[in-house]
Amino acid sequence: MTDFSNEPTSRSPKQGRFAFARAVLANPLGLVACVMLVAVLCVAAFAPFIAPYAPGDLQIFKMNAPPGDGYLLGGDGAGRDILTRLIYGSRNTLAGAAVAVGVAGLIGVVTGLIAGYFGGNRDVVLSWVSDGLMALPALIVLLAFYQALGASIYLSMIVFGIMLSPSFFRLTRNLVNGVKHELYIDAARVSGLSDLRIIVRHVLRVIRAPLVIQTSIVAGIAIVIQAGLEFLGLGDPATPTWGGMLQNAFANMYTAPMAILWPGLAISVTVASFVLLANAIRDRLQQGDRVTAGTTPKPKPAPSSSHPRGDSPDDDVLLDVRDLVVGYPGKGGWTEVVRGVSLTLRRGEVLGLVGESGSGKTQTAFAILGLLSEGGRVLSGSILFDGQDLAHFSEKEMRPLRGKRIAYVPQEPMSNLDPVFRIGYQLVEPMVAVLGISRTEAKARALELLARVGLPDPKRTFSAYPHEISGGMAQRVLIAGAVSCKPDLLIADEPTTALDVTVQAEVLELMRNLQAEFGMSMILVTHNFGVVADSCERVAVMKDGAVVEMQEVTKLFAEPAHPYTKMLLGSVLNDTTVRSYVAPRNPEVTA
Numbered sequence: 001m002t003d004f005s006n007e008p009t010s011r012s013p014k015q016g017r018f019a020f021a022r023a024v025l026a027n028p029l030g031l032v033a034c035v036m037l038v039a040v041l042c043v044a045a046f047a048p049f050i051a052p053y054a055p056g057d058l059q060i061f062k063m064n065a066p067p068g069d070g071y072l073l074g075g076d077g078a079g080r081d082i083l084t085r086l087i088y089g090s091r092n093t094l095a096g097a098a099v100a101v102g103v104a105g106l107i108g109v110v111t112g113l114i115a116g117y118f119g120g121n122r123d124v125v126l127s128w129v130s131d132g133l134m135a136l137p138a139l140i141v142l143l144a145f146y147q148a149l150g151a152s153i154y155l156s157m158i159v160f161g162i163m164l165s166p167s168f169f170r171l172t173r174n175l176v177n178g179v180k181h182e183l184y185i186d187a188a189r190v191s192g193l194s195d196l197r198i199i200v201r202h203v204l205r206v207i208r209a210p211l212v213i214q215t216s217i218v219a220g221i222a223i224v225i226q227a228g229l230e231f232l233g234l235g236d237p238a239t240p241t242w243g244g245m246l247q248n249a250f251a252n253m254y255t256a257p258m259a260i261l262w263p264g265l266a267i268s269v270t271v272a273s274f275v276l277l278a279n280a281i282r283d284r285l286q287q288g289d290r291v292t293a294g295t296t297p298k299p300k301p302a303p304s305s306s307h308p309r310g311d312s313p314d315d316d317v318l319l320d321v322r323d324l325v326v327g328y329p330g331k332g333g334w335t336e337v338v339r340g341v342s343l344t345l346r347r348g349e350v351l352g353l354v355g356e357s358g359s360g361k362t363q364t365a366f367a368i369l370g371l372l373s374e375g376g377r378v379l380s381g382s383i384l385f386d387g388q389d390l391a392h393f394s395e396k397e398m399r400p401l402r403g404k405r406i407a408y409v410p411q412e413p414m415s416n417l418d419p420v421f422r423i424g425y426q427l428v429e430p431m432v433a434v435l436g437i438s439r440t441e442a443k444a445r446a447l448e449l450l451a452r453v454g455l456p457d458p459k460r461t462f463s464a465y466p467h468e469i470s471g472g473m474a475q476r477v478l479i480a481g482a483v484s485c486k487p488d489l490l491i492a493d494e495p496t497t498a499l500d501v502t503v504q505a506e507v508l509e510l511m512r513n514l515q516a517e518f519g520m521s522m523i524l525v526t527h528n529f530g531v532v533a534d535s536c537e538r539v540a541v542m543k544d545g546a547v548v549e550m551q552e553v554t555k556l557f558a559e560p561a562h563p564y565t566k567m568l569l570g571s572v573l574n575d576t577t578v579r580s581y582v583a584p585r586n587p588e589v590t591a
């Protein structure tokens with residue numbers, strides 16, 4: 001029986017979507033800030049309907065008039081109604097701030113995403129440009145542009161936006177560096193999604209909260225700077241703005257001291273609201289919750305295969321890894337983590353990759369998938385997959401293969417599902433991108449697969465978020481995703497390690513059945529000989545980055561040749577949990 005002890009919680013996805021906004025509004029400061037900002041936005045939007053006069057209307061005898069007599073807040077130095085100017089001023093002031101924030105955000109976030117996600121030369125060049133912009137004195141640059149471009153606050157705000165963009169760039173770049181190595185980003189790449197889709201759908205969504213905070217703070221700064229520029233007389237006198245009103249009131253300070261109060265109050269309240277909103281979002285978030293090689297090494301001559309090879313390749317061989325060497329740059333040169341691995345995998349065959357922790361199993365699998373961590377490189381050897389050597393394939397060349405022909409089931413199911421998307425979306429999206437089928441078709445197929453992998457209520461799981469399902473269910477979802485494009489090769493990296501022991505056997509059985517049903521070849525990375533005995537036909541034993549022995553499973557258990565294999569078998573044969581797995585595929589293998 002399937003164990004679904006961790007059934008989806010009663011919390012609906014819709015509740016989850018608005019939970020964050022509700023939590024921000026539950027903070028009194030967040031609520032006050034939102035009410036104030038909504039009020040200012042409404043005043044700006046409906047200015048022509050609520051202002052008592054047109055912004056340019058003046059009555060000469062009401063120059064610097066006190067409040068009353070038709071002018072609720074008094075008259076300014078030119079005899080215009082201060083209240084009307086204040087209402088229209090909110091429009092222009094907010095629009096100016098929006099221009100500055102829009103330009104800064106657009107430039108900063110786009111360049112930050114490129115620098116953070118792709119790294120390398122793009123990162124170096126963009127960081128250099130950003131540092132250069134930060135070194136420029138903003139006020140002097142704005143004054144120079146004012147001289148060159150004339151009295152337009154919008155042009156000034158565009159220039160100011162460019163000057164502010166490094167703050168968005170730095171934040172975005174650092175945030176992307178923090179998430180780009182997350183397993184669900186790797187999983188999205190494995191499923192065949194393009195870099196653009198991954199950046200927009202996965203990376204940007206995860207980092208959006210700090211960007212919203214930054215936007216709120218920068219909006220407040222932009223209003224203050226804009227008011228400052230206008231106070232210095234660098235605005236367009238014909239356009240009512242709060243900064244322009246401040247300047248006018250300052251010139252008449254001794255005659256009508258009250259006039260300086262209103263624009264000052266409007267600026268202070270709006271800027272404070274933006275800052276308070278940013279703080280409320282930050283408080284809510286706080287509650288809730290590599291080296292590239294300097295030089296390309298010259299390919300080394302492949303080390304001689306001192307280790308045993310499997311059967312020699314024949315027409316039926318799907319994957320033929322020969323003398324594979326994988327390295328990472330270290331202080332004294334390249335550190336080899338896979339040292340001359342050779343493997344063959346026939347069509348429809350299940351090969352176990354066993355060995356103690358750190359023996360290079362995952363790095364071998366990642367080299368086949370073209371997913372080595374930053375800095376990692378295939379230094380020599382070949383990875384012949386259906387006749388194509390993947391060893392030196394570019395990311396662009398690998399993309400059509402991943403997801404469609406080579407799929408991957410990871411060790412930690414939860415970390416490989418993007419927490420911000422529903423399960424259904426995460427299954428449908430790769431199928432649409434990789435197979436080119438319609439969303440309706442992909443949805444029908446996803447529901448079929450969810451049922452096939454043994455989920456009792458496929459529709460409910462389809463519309464659930466990852467946090468609403470159990471680890472065992474998440475692994476079934478990932479298996480459904482991996483087989484959704486009917487791959488030729490499935491690489492499963494310790495697919496049951498993170499699961500409850502009662503669920504492990506069921507997941508293994510499911511994978512075995514699917515492998516037989518779809519006729520896939522499978523590499524099963526594990527350190528559990530019980531799993532090997534139960535699921536694999538042949539096994540390669542790894543130690544210190546090299547394959548020390550490769551045998552038929554029955555032979556390996558009966559007559560282990562290498563002392564290391566004997567030692568590993570000796571240490572597990574007394575383990576009763578191993579015995580529980582031994583039987584179906586290799587009934588003759590017994591402890």
Ligand SMILES: Nc1ncnc2c1ncn2[C@@H]1O[C@H](COP(=O)(O)OP(=O)(O)OP(=O)(O)O)[C@@H](O)[C@H]1O
Nearest residue numbers: 328337355356357358359360361362363364373527
């Ligand atoms: N990004 C990296 N940079 C440098 N060395 C790395 C990196 N990733 C892994 N290694 C090294 O590669 C070696 C092999 O790691 P690998 O993850 O393949 O081991 P494994 O056999 O899969 O172990 P486990 O069963 O614990 O996952 C280890 O010594 C590890 O420290």
